[in-house]
Amino acid sequence: MSHPERLSPPGGEPVGAIAKPPSPNGKSSESLAEFAARYGLTQSAARPPLGRYIRDVWQRRTFIWNFASSKSMSMYTSSRLGQLWQVLTPLLNAFIYYLIFGVLLQQKRGVTDYIPFLVTGVFVFSFCQRSMIAGAKSIGNNLSLIRALHFPRASLPFAFVIVELQHLLVAMGVLVVIVVGFGELPTWHWLLLVPALLMQLVFNIGASLVIARMGAFVRDIQQLLPFILRTWFYASGIFFMTAEKTKGHPLIGKLLEFNPGSVYVELVRTSLLGSYRSDLARQGWTHHHLWLYGLGWAVVAFMGGFWYFYRAEERYGRG
Template sequence: MAGKSAESLAEFAARHGLTQSAARPPLRGYVRQLWQRRTFIWNFASAKSMSMYTSSRLGQVWQVLTPLLNAGVYFLIFGVLLGTNKGVTNYTAFLITGVFVFTFTQRSLTAGAKSIGNHLSLIRALHFPRASLPFAYVIVELQQLLVSMAVLAVLVLVTGEPLSPHWLLVVPALVLQLVFNVGISLVIARMGAFVRDIQQLLPFMTRAWLYFSGIFFMTAALAERETLREYPWIGELLQANPASVYIELVRTALIESYRGDLAAHHWGYAHLWWYALAWALVAFIGGFWYFYRAEDRYGRG
């Protein structure tokens, strides 16, 4: 009886052209819907960005102060106390650049994990591509990064680095990092939508990633240590680490003395562009497909 009733409902829907409201559209149609909502994504991100620090007296200044304060603490611990600054001519610019660039990925990942779960009422009330939310949150972090990069440029100049045409390479490096961040944010957004515990585990995961990303030490110098010479694959893994790849690209673009430090170790950085492109494409294509496959499940329950 139940099967007969279900069949009649299906026939009734087909006869009148009715479709499931939360059904996943074809991939091409989904991409088209997402593009049509690009203005909504940007405006949503801008509103979020403006409201993030409204309750703080210093407001938007915190988006620059936070990574700067972190860099100060890391400089004291790793640069002064542990001496990981050996082999780096301009360790201040080296460290600050690493912290600023990694923060972009770290915050994108953290925001992506909350992008679906924190907007269930919106998802259940309106019909729109759910990927709009992770996209918007990464745009929020991009807007924050642009301000941070302006401050970083000043700090790099203050530390004695010259302004050079190499600085233009920061743009494609950050564009590739943006594409990568969108991809991993889509992955973590789907995971966070169904497993809320991921938000509790994420700080530990990103902190471990931080320590392995060459922010406090020169990866090229570490790979030459006697303890690692027997295991060259470890050095290869450290260099292929996506966070390290984007950090190194920005460093070699902004810090002239660092390019000299790498040359002293007979270590080139041209291959990093291939790593950066590969990570961006794999993360974005894989992440988008992974998120899209669960489009009709977000907001249920």
């Protein structure tokens, strides 16, 4: 029995057949673009318009959250202590830094309650640090997913930053216990933690999008990034009071103050620690302008990072 698609009309070509594309030897005058348009063919990995791309990312918000939650739950499944490592890791780091910088090097000058001061800095900066490391790996470590499914690739850096946000929220619960243990009682200033951490979240997403694109095409970024982040960590006032260290050096003080890592750490400290607000007042140092810095960094990083990542959308997973 003959198949319908093999029957030929008077013109000679089988019914339903697609004509051959133009020959590369130049005998055909039809270009590949014209050939594709004639048969309604489109590029499978073309970058969509920016507005549609933003809508696509928003429509996948449930996927982003569920993907992040599953990653967070599976991260420590092979460890005996499991999810407890989300808290133990920054706590152990803070303990080591306290022994070195608080006890041996005596960097706690000007700070009344050094342990809450130090633990707050380590917890908050770790959110930036871990988000960027995760962003650098978000594309390269998920190539099989990228090649198997069609979705906006920005969903991956978003999801990995959400993983780190979930870890931070657990750590913040422990931080509150530590702070209360040192005599800090809840005040209305604690409400400022919400906008401070939201601004940091937006900044981290933007920075992670930039590093995700770089890490997707230059794998050496993953090796170099820990050194850059460690230098940034030591320059962000985690161990010392910025206002105390920059006396007589106004330019250095302004640079350290404008540093986004320091900005978000200081905003959380001044929101959470009444003793630290008193320490700053004794130094004659005000912090209210840091809210403008934090907002500015969040907006610039997110908008710039999203645009930068989006421009290479069709190249992720190639090669």
